[in-house]
Amino acid sequence: MEYYSGQITKLIEELSRLPGIGAKSAQRLAFHIISMPEEQVDRLASSMTEARRNIRYCKECCTLTDQELCPVCRSAGRDHKTIMVVETPRDYVAYEKTGRYDGVYHVLHGAISPMLGIGPGDIKLKELMQRLQGDVNEVIIATNSSLEGETTAMYISKLIKPTGIKVSRIASGVPVGGDLENIDEVTLLRALEGRIEL
Amino acid sequence: MEYYSGQITKLIEELSRLPGIGAKSAQRLAFHIISMPEEQVDRLASSMTEARRNIRYCKECCTLTDQELCPVCRSAGRDHKTIMVVETPRDYVAYEKTGRYDGVYHVLHGAISPMLGIGPGDIKLKELMQRLQGDVNEVIIATNSSLEGETTAMYISKLIKPTGIKVSRIASGVPVGGDLENIDEVTLLRALEGRIEL
Numbered sequence: 001m002e003y004y005s006g007q008i009t010k011l012i013e014e015l016s017r018l019p020g021i022g023a024k025s026a027q028r029l030a031f032h033i034i035s036m037p038e039e040q041v042d043r044l045a046s047s048m049t050e051a052r053r054n055i056r057y058c059k060e061c062c063t064l065t066d067q068e069l070c071p072v073c074r075s076a077g078r079d080h081k082t083i084m085v086v087e088t089p090r091d092y093v094a095y096e097k098t099g100r101y102d103g104v105y106h107v108l109h110g111a112i113s114p115m116l117g118i119g120p121g122d123i124k125l126k127e128l129m130q131r132l133q134g135d136v137n138e139v140i141i142a143t144n145s146s147l148e149g150e151t152t153a154m155y156i157s158k159l160i161k162p163t164g165i166k167v168s169r170i171a172s173g174v175p176v177g178g179d180l181e182n183i184d185e186v187t188l189l190r191a192l193e194g195r196i197e198l
Numbered sequence: 199m200e201y202y203s204g205q206i207t208k209l210i211e212e213l214s215r216l217p218g219i220g221a222k223s224a225q226r227l228a229f230h231i232i233s234m235p236e237e238q239v240d241r242l243a244s245s246m247t248e249a250r251r252n253i254r255y256c257k258e259c260c261t262l263t264d265q266e267l268c269p270v271c272r273s274a275g276r277d278h279k280t281i282m283v284v285e286t287p288r289d290y291v292a293y294e295k296t297g298r299y300d301g302v303y304h305v306l307h308g309a310i311s312p313m314l315g316i317g318p319g320d321i322k323l324k325e326l327m328q329r330l331q332g333d334v335n336e337v338i339i340a341t342n343s344s345l346e347g348e349t350t351a352m353y354i355s356k357l358i359k360p361t362g363i364k365v366s367r368i369a370s371g372v373p374v375g376g377d378l379e380n381i382d383e384v385t386l387l388r389a390l391e392g393r394i395e396l
Contacts, residue, residue, distance in 0.1 A: 004262075004287070004291065005253070005262070005263040005264040005265060005268065005269065006264060007245070007248055007249045007252055007253060007264040008249060008253060008262060008263075008264070010245045010249070011245040011246060011249040013245075014238075014241055014242040014245045015242070017238070017242075018227055018230060018231075018242075019226065019227070019230050020223060020226065020227075024379075024380075025218060027288060028217065028218070028288075029216055029217070029218075030249070031262070031286075031287065031288065032216065032217050033216075033246050033249065033250060034249055034250055034253045034262060036250065038250055038251065040212075040215070041246055041247055041250040042247060043212055044212040044213070044215075044216075044243075044246065045243035045244070045246045045247045046243070047205070047208045047209040047211075047212045048209060048212075048231050048239055048242065048243045049239055049240055049243045050205055051205045051206055051208070051209040051228070051231065051232055052231060052232055052234065052236055052239040053236065054205055055203070055205060055206060055232045064202075064203070064206060064229070064232060065202075065203040065206075066203040066204060066205040066206070067203060070203065071203070088229070089202070089229065090225060090226075090229065093202065093225075
């Protein structure tokens with residue numbers, strides 16, 4: 001049964017396919033979009049189609065970009081011999097925002113997950129190994145500290161070790177500024193195991 | 199500082215202007231949209247621009263529609279002499295979903311709110327009064343049971359009383375302070391049945 005006119009129904013349907021947007025939010029968004037200035041709707045719509053059409057993987061690090069190389073891979077000021085391996089472009093951005101990492105990245109677009117049937121061939125691992133043929137000093141593995149992230153980190157480190165390239169893993173432990181009492185036990189234990197001498 | 203390539207940044211910016219979508223969700227949505235099949239992105243984008251371009255007020259009841267008259271106002275099977283006054287098109291849909299109301303609607307697009315500076319001239323009240331020149335038996339006021347909704351209901355009932363047309367208010371089976379769109383159908387029906395003449 002169609003309660004709205006066809007085009008509103010269609011818009012609500014399309015919006016509710018997006019992740020994290022339920023039926024109610026889709027409805028609210030649809031009515032908002034209808035009431036927005038027409039130019040703004042056009043801008044929103046064309047930014048979607050243009051991004052979808054032009055965004056591709058960076059030829060070097062596989063992050064998403066609208067040019068052949070991403071800004072970091074293009075930059076001459078970065079240390080191209082240090083590669084930080086992350087799961088997603090969002091993780092790349094998270095480290096970029098610190099403003100203190102001057103190496104380059106490699107985006108896997110996922111993590112190995114036997115549970116979800118995601119194997120080493122389903123992430124950008126072959127591309128990473130190809131980069132290691134070049135002049136690389138260190139690979140820093142910065143996958144998430146989830147089961148999948150740890151599995152992936154172990155897998156990659158085993159793969160790289162024989163090449164003689166240094167492999168490291170970002171430390172996991174208590175977040176800076178976090179209250180101990182609010183932190184889960186696994187993290188507390190990991191922080192204890194990873195303690196460093198002062 | 200731009201961490202993403204231009205087109206991703208632009209998409210994230212446009213998405214984060216939408217209500218209820220913060221920086222993080224905009225980022226997540228943007229990456230999702232980039233990974234969607236191209237046809238689906240095109241459908242989403244065109245459903246926005248088309249809805250925005252073609253949606254207008256129903257000539258009769260002022261709800262949003264892509265035709266001259268909304269489905270209810272077009273229908274010969276409805277009782278066009280009974281008009282239910284609601285605040286928004288979503289409230290219209292909420293009552294339509296009960297499947298048990300056979301009158302027509304009038305959508306005010308808001309409620310009188312001295313606090314927000316919204317007066318009787320800012321909602322579709324003139325249009326309602328014009329409809330009452332025709333053959334109307336009853337006006338059922340189904341504005342929200344919020345302060346604004348009650349104020350609007352009182353205002354409208356005072357306006358209509360002199361015309362001799364019956365005016366009723368949906369019963370307060372609707373919880374005080376609740377938005378119609380979030381209330382279950384049984385409660386909505388109970389409120390309709392228990393309406394009292396004002």
